[in-house]
Amino acid sequence: MIEKDESNNMEGTVVNSKFMRIFLIIFAAFLIFAGPTYVSYMLADVLNVNYVASVVSGFILFIAGLLLLLFLVKKKIVEF
Structure with a gap:
């Protein structure tokens, strides 16, 4: 039980910081637009x-x- 709770808490820590959310959005845009060109x-x-x-x-x-x-x-970081 405790391990399951800890794994759920660790799951969202990558995108919890505002810096990482902004970085991932910019990195996704870079991959989509600059990757093929x-x-x-x-x-x-x-x-x-x-x-x-x-x-x-x-x-x-x-x-x-x-x-x-x-x-x-x-993850509802970007919404349409």
Whole structure:
């Protein structure tokens, strides 16, 4: 019983601080908008990575940003 109560208290501590909530929102926006554009450009042109690999990595960052945004909506940090 005690362990269950402690695990419930620890579950929300990551997003309880105002700094972390703001950081996660900005990070999600960065992943959604800059992931497919700027990161793909930097990988393809600056670091000379294969174009397909850079586009796939941009798509993965976009999906990660959407999943982070979905997490924030479920925790009711971001409301629509």
